[in-house]
Amino acid sequence: MTDERLIDGKAFAADLRARVGALVPAFRGVAGRAPGLAVVLVGEDPASAVYVRSKGKATNEAGMESFEHRLDASVSQDELIALVERLSADEAVDGILVQLPLPDHIDDKAVIAAIDPAKDVDGFHVVNAGRLAVGEDAMIPCTPLGCLMLLKDRLGDLTGLDAVVIGRSNIVGKPMAQLLLRENCTVTMAHSRTRDLEDVVARADIVVAGVGRAEMIRGGWLKPGATVIDVGINRVSDAEAGKTRLVGDVATAEALAHVGAITPVPGGVGPMTIACLLRNTLVAAHRRAGLADPEGL
Ligand code: GUN
Secondary structure (H helix, E strand, O other), rough: OOOOOOHHHHHHHHHHHHHHHHHHHHHHHOOOOOEEEEEEEOOOOHHHHHHHHHHHHHHHHHOOEEEEEEEOOOOHHHHHHHHHHHHHHHHOOOOOEOOOOOOOOOHHHHHHOOHHHHHHOOOOOOOHHHHHHOOOOOOOOOHHHHHHHHHHHHHOOOOOOOEEEEOOOOOOOOHHHHHHOOOOOOEEEOOOOOOOOOHHHHHOOEEEEOOOOOOOOOOHHHHHHHEEEEOOOOOEEEEEOEEEEEEEEEHHHHOOOOOOOOOOOOOHHHHHHHHHHHHHHHHHHHOOOOOOOOOOO
16 A cells, blocks of 8 residues: 555656647647757766766656757866856757866856846756846756646645745755745755754754755654655665665654655656756746746646
């Protein structure tokens, strides 16, 4: 029997991808072309290569155009920026994603700044971070957007709930806090320097954990009935089984004795990121074509 408290991000993501795909023909009809997503990979990092391949495949499956650009790890920052500028000016490209991390000799910020904010489907450009903060239409980073979708699907209206976001990264923690604030939550941001994290977590109706430390948040810390979104993907060695396995930032088995709902790792937040990337690409395509945002996404 499946545990009703486990949030099935894989199923939600598959449904979202299908809904995005179903809206592509109408866009094609009006715009005379498919939405296009350009993904740029620098170097040979195996994990990044896997992500980029799955992004390209998902893009094609949704009926969109995928443009893949693979550059040698030795590429200069100026050459990479020149490519991003070309993609920013290319009418067939609605979304640009530069896979992170970049090699040490390249400044992420300078590269992201070269992306046309209208095509910034990662939501990493300062213009989009600013728009999100002041409540204007923004491109919203995919992982926190996926977390919010799962929360609203489970809880409905989030107004007045106490939410604790653990981790203050620009990719997850900060935009997550902005999104929860926009949903009228009372938001606390916790991080590696927070004192008495256990007490902070104990108050939360909603916990979003994105710290990158295996099973750091213990089940006994959680408020009974809390909804937990675990963004962590940590590889740990399982000596008994003689192999490695993936665990989240939350001790899931312990947490199940306390929570109302929790995302598993894997199969929780992970699949939502690519689904939201496709969603953002479709939204970017509509906005660039002067169309209203597609409904129901
Ligand atoms: N590397 C790991 N996750 C991401 C992501 O969401 N976007 C980009 N651009 N790079 C990543």
